[in-house]
Amino acid sequence: MASVKAITDESHFQSELANASTKLVVVDFTATWCGPCLRIAPIFNQLAAKYPRAVFLKVDVDQCQETAAAQGVSAMPTFIFYRNKIKIDRLQGSDPVGLENKIKQFYGTEESEDSEEAVVGHMDLLPFISKSECECLNESDDHPFANCLSSGGGYLESDCDEQLIISISFNQAVKIHSLKITAPVDKGPKAIRIFINQPRTLDFDRADSSTSVQDIEITPEDVGGSIVNLRYVKFQNVQNIQFYVKSNLGGGDVTRINHLVLIGSPISTTNMGDFKRVTGKKGESH
CATH class of the missing domain: 3.40.30.10 (Glutaredoxin)
Incomplete structure (x- = not known):
């Protein structure tokens, strides 16, 4: 006790x-x-x-x-x-x-506290996400973006085709170290273009033609919840981040994300928030 x-x-x-x-x-x-x-x-x-x-x-x-x-x-x-x-x-x-x-x-949850490995010095940035200012283009009405911000809360699914644009705003500037994505291996995202600090949500044409901060390719192993490292030096002062999901692992018309976790830390240490331990596999602590 x-x-x-x-x-x-x-x-x-x-x-x-x-x-x-x-x-x-x-x-x-x-x-x-x-x-x-x-x-x-x-x-x-x-x-x-x-x-x-x-x-x-x-x-x-x-x-x-x-x-x-x-x-x-x-x-x-x-x-x-x-x-x-x-x-x-x-x-x-x-x-x-x-x-x-x-x-x-x-x-926090027992699952997050009891896990053995952590991304040292970083946290789940969920408490810093301004949910009312987030937007997702081509989300299904039945499976919207908000579902994928927590585990067990449903999932995000695309609507008309496989593409998604996810725009996430923060209530203060943060540093983003890495991502964790949980998704089905036949519907999870594959090619993702990442943009930061955009004045407004990109449309699909601009997301295709604009210069991104980083392009990543997700593997079937990644969608099991592994840590996906970003170029940390490029994400040191982020007010908003946008993900353009260009394709999925199965090549079909429906992309699904069960849980999306942004891992990092606030620049300021005075803002309020709930921090959850972020876990990964051995060798993924930095």
Whole structure:
């Protein structure tokens, strides 16, 4: 059963963040003289037991003044959430329901936490995707693009022919390291042209004729969820990314993507988001 660890100093705090790696870290900045802190403390302990894959830390702001100051804590209790040493959200005040809701939001799945291999230093960028600003051309009404942003959420399928244009916008600038695509070997995407930071969604003619940032060819092995590396140096400041799926592996009229994962990291470390561990096969960590 998970328990709450009491932080002794700044070095201890940084060590715990580093050791947690891609796990969610929930930190309670508290004080012994703070009434609301004392009231929520037993609830914080209960949440630590309820969500064992997260790391729960308690920081006494009087004992650890350096840590409290470095994290911008000015009122107690303040709860700050981290993943991969990145501050992803905060909650101020004694609000048990709000606290648990944020833990649920950022907790992740058992599958992602239990996998053995990870792309070191990078995360699933799903929390940074502005879904309302995304667009997919030639998507099926019954199987739209939104389906492929999560596993088990259905799938994306093309409509009139095998081609798709997928336009994904982010709520802040990100670096994109690689992709993971899960799809049937007879319908998964094959030839993909990638564009970034376009003022508007490309049409098919422009996607054919414009200069891309990178062209990739997906293999049947890739659509099993392997890491597909991009030219990382070309994707260092991405506000939006567009994928022109030109053909599929089976050569038929229907392209299908079960799950599309963009792997990378935010340029800023102050934006809020839920980060999921990104997994791959041995030898794919960078």
